[in-house]
Amino acid sequence: MVEKGPLKISAKELASGLVSAKDIEVLIGRIAMEEEWELLGPTPFPHISTLRSWDHMLLSRYKPFYAPFCDYCCLCTYGKCDLSKGRLGACGINMKAQTARIVLIACCIGASTHLAHARHMVDHLIEKFGEDYPINLGQEIAIEMPHARLITGIKPKTLGDLAYLLNYCEKEVTQCLSASHTGQEGNYLDFESKALHVSMIDHLAMEIADVAQIVTFNFPKGDPNAPLTWVGLGVLDLSKPVVICIGHNVSAGIEVIDYLEKSGLGGPGETVEVAGLCCTAHDIVRYRDQAKIIGPISDQLRIIRSGAADVIMTDEQCIRTNVVYEAQRVKTPVVAVSDKASYGLPDVSELPVEKIVEMLVSGSVPGVFLPDLEKAGAVTAITAIRMAPIRQKFKIIPDPSQIQAQASGCTFCGTCRRNCPIDLPIDQAVFNAKKGDFELLSMLHDLCLGCARCEQVCPRKIPALSLIEAAFQHKIKTEKYRIRVGRGPILDTEIREVGSPIVLGEIPGVVAYVGCANFPNGAKEVGIMAREFARRGYIVTLSGCSAMVASYVRNEEGKTIYEEFPGTFDRGGVVNVGSCVANAHITGAAIKIANIFAKRPLRANYEEIADYILNRVGAVGVAWGAYSQKAASIATGCNRLGIPVIVGPQGSKYRRMYLGRAEDKESFTVYDARTGERVWIGPAPEHLIIALETMEECMVWTAKLCIRPNDTTKGRMIKLTHYVDLYKRIYGKLPPDLHHFVRTEADIPITFKEEIMRYLKEVGWEPWEKPSIDPTLLKRLIRAQA
Amino acid sequence: MAMTVKPWQWGNVPGHEMATPVKGDVVAKLVKAAKRPLLIVGGASLKEKLGGKLLIDFAAELAKAGIPTVATAHVYKALKDRGVEPAAIMTVADVTNRLQDPNWSVDGKGPHDLVIYMGVSYQLQSQMLSTLKHFATHLRTLSLDRYFHPNATYSMPNLKEDEWEQALNNVIALLKS
Structure with missing residues (x-):
């Protein structure tokens, strides 16, 4: 930035040969004062409907799938309105639109939470360090804030610039939230577009919050060897x-x-x-x-x-x-x-x-x-x-000797289990404890979400959560694991190294384990999955609660993943970016790949970059224990940027997924940017957000969702090797959709070649006519037109 | 007089219209009467035990009785080991998504009229049943799990293990008769 704040020019009276006016006030916006670091793209500071056509393009392939939580709308005084089975509410809303509206509200809550966090952080830091405090992430990070540059067109240089960007974010969140008022938006696709918009803003807000704290508190600045x-x-x-x-x-x-x-x-x-x-x-x-x-x-x-x-x-x-x-x-x-x-x-x-x-x-x-x-x-x-x-460390978790007495009132009524978010057999465990057997109680420690709903409903007031902890106390001291400190952003130099192998598919993918701890089957599943993909040479990134619990699984030598694998953003690296707001660096890395490696213009050029990521960057997010509205907006922000997300079974309670249908060939048809021809690309990626049932299923889908239309034959072969290998291990056979992903014989993994060729023959597969294209959803990127 | 049943998960009260609780021979007759049933078997079937067996054993018997079956999660291998080749391997979201389409069927032999869920974890299954309740009104749904699912058209009430086992055995016996 070269100037601070919008320039305001006022004049009491202006008179010329052409114009006569009084009380004029002219505001020259910040964008006009931005130095020309790159040609300004088409969508600086996009408003609520600026990127609507991009959203509708995504949603025509990845159609919203709704699973309402409740038959009613309870938001206004006409309600409760029963919207089940096609009924309309008093305002005219139907169930699809209402469910999309709830999703929008959730995303607004999530985005506003990060945004308010960022606002507090930036205001506090400006007070402490001054608004001219520089945004400097070190020699190896020139693109300091890829979201800011991409979305707004601004290259922030100071804390003051961050405060200015927050004004924009706050305005957009307000606009989006207002659309959820009764009698405003009524179409489910447009509700979704607004959810996508506010979730994009969420990633910008997260980036602002994290960069502000990194530069002022001197957090690691992308250090792969963070302690x-x-x-x-x-x-x-x-x-x-x-x-x-x-x-x-x-x-x-x-x-x-x-x-x-x-x-x-x-x-x-x-x-x-x-x-x-x-x-x-x-x-x-x-x-x-x-x-x-x-x-x-x-x-x-x-x-x-x-x-x-x-x-x-x-x-x-x-x-x-x-x-x-x-x-x-x-x-x-x-x-x-x-x-x-x-x-x-x-x-x-x-x-x-x-x-x-x-x-x-x-x-x-x-x-x-x-x-x-x-x-x-x-x-x-x-x-x-x-x-x-x-x-004196006064506690209320009972000593193990008191467990049996405290469990003695249990009648095995099952009320605790029927209120457990993941249906744990708490009733059985407490009943066993009453008889002196604490084994099941102790085992529940690793699975329990710690919410204590079981205690709230127990008619005998048995403190089940405390009993679970008491039964586990003898192991507490062993609960110590090594974790790498959150390193923050990915270095531009790392992006230069891995941009090509990621886009060409030779690094099979970037898998991000993110989000909360509402795990369906214990925290350790995240560690198992993260290790599996790191060993396979994927780049594994982590943040938030998932980054913590991924360390709970040790390898054969007793090492956690952070000890076993390097912290570099490279093949087989395990990268803890940090807290929730550091998620912006994971999506930011995808943006940087498009810009640094592929030289796509970054400045205010959202659609093109998202189109690039969707078609070329094999990244997938896994929020296996997502619970919060913040996780909803983080995931939806990934989706707008073209990054698919898997949530655990509990994630179905977000009420909405974006699902493709592989058999709908038209929806997976894109432009070849070289010729303008419409070309089928196979279902890659097949979904934008999906809830899955089990860890095993999640691993297979993680590998599959990293496949991209632009993979080279070598890259596709590597990605298919992992997909087929995992599928065979878990299902005992070849994937039944393999013919959707094998474009020519050269794509076929060498280790499974004969078996796959037999399968392809059975299903009547023919090599694709146009296996190599330059895929895009955006007509304006067709070069033949130019 | 109809049974009054609370949803298994107390908080899972979607609205005033909830599933019709069914047990005993009624369940078997419902399945038997369906012209184009579809059985969806989920990952919890590999963990749920009853009568000294796993739920997947009962699912396999139903599949063998001729109900087209979709294996979700990672249950395919277990079904195969029990002599069942499912009509499809899909995620539970994928199959539920397609079932909203009144013309879709897993085997191309015409639309289904009864969709049976079995062994899909409670919360996830509840959400899938909600989708079909609202957006696939051409379908009837049935949960063969032990716990009452209010979003289904028909659901077992909350059963004791032996009652559940008996109910499943009844269905299997009637289909095989």
């Missing part, structure tokens, strides 16, 4: 005072560390343990790798009830909303710093640190709301030190 740290329920040294930060916005957690260091108390772990839960944990260790990651969102109640924390500091997102009550049960004071999550606590901003500490230590309040982050850091650190000897 290893610890994750797990057993990582804490309980002989020390312990601060546990919960949430996603690390600004406050950093103040705790800064206070400790400035006060001569040393870094995290020296005199005070500083640890985190959920994404704020990722970011704490990006700041100081001596801090610790306890685990994903599902570990919150476990760790609170274990009494480990002498103070809990909450920031924002993914915090248990009854955190104050649960903390009170173990005499842990809470310091809430976010105005988005203040829990009814008294605002103590105006009080001196000593007074606030006194309130917390005396127990006169269960916690405080303290949005002054610097003060919150001091209060939290001092309170932890003073509370530790008082609390």
